[in-house]
Amino acid sequence: MAHEHFPRTPGRPPSHAEPLWNTVEVFLPSAPPYIGMSRRITAGAMERWDGIPPDVAADTVLIVSELMTNAVQHGGGADAPQAVGLRIERSDGQLLVEVTDSSSKPAKLKRAGEQATEGRGLHLVEKLATAWGTSNKNHTTWARVSTEPQGSAC
Numbered sequence: 001m002a003h004e005h006f007p008r009t010p011g012r013p014p015s016h017a018e019p020l021w022n023t024v025e026v027f028l029p030s031a032p033p034y035i036g037m038s039r040r041i042t043a044g045a046m047e048r049w050d051g052i053p054p055d056v057a058a059d060t061v062l063i064v065s066e067l068m069t070n071a072v073q074h075g076g077g078a079d080a081p082q083a084v085g086l087r088i089e090r091s092d093g094q095l096l097v098e099v100t101d102s103s104s105k106p107a108k109l110k111r112a113g114e115q116a117t118e119g120r121g122l123h124l125v126e127k128l129a130t131a132w133g134t135s136n137k138n139h140t141t142w143a144r145v146s147t148e149p150q151g152s153a154c
Helices: 033-048 055-072 121-128
Strands: 001-003 022-028 083-091 092-101 131-135 142-145
Touching: 022 033, 033 055, 033 083, 055 083, 055 092, 055 121, 055 142, 121 131, 121 142
Parallel strands: none
Antiparallel strands: 001 022, 022 083, 083 092, 092 142, 131 142
16 A cells, blocks of 8 residues: 655666655545554554654654544545545654645644543644644645654653
8 A cells, every 4th residue: 555755767767766765655545444554554664764763653653643533534525535645754853744635624723621532633743743734725734743752742
């Protein structure tokens, strides 16, 4: 399912291009079972990329889980394509997580009541990420995570 980006070198056929191992991008069906798959894909990337501290990897998996859950739950209506894009890129001491769905409504922090079973996901993302927001006309929710250990935020 997961595929890596392979940059093309001018004058060389794609089969000879060198892989860019610092980016993972997948498109998954917009359904609850694929949230778990997105966690496994993220955990696999964190293991493969040397130098990602275990607590940073765990935080990144949690961020992906929360953003994917939001995309599956709120990502579009009956007329919308039923796919969610997940992109994770490692560069310059940070990770960039992007989750893209078909909704143009921006992700927003909600105030969850004490007894509520939903509404805390973006609060977790806000605590764990160095920054987060939306782009691509609100179709993409992104989060940046420092690859430097910060200690547990939760």
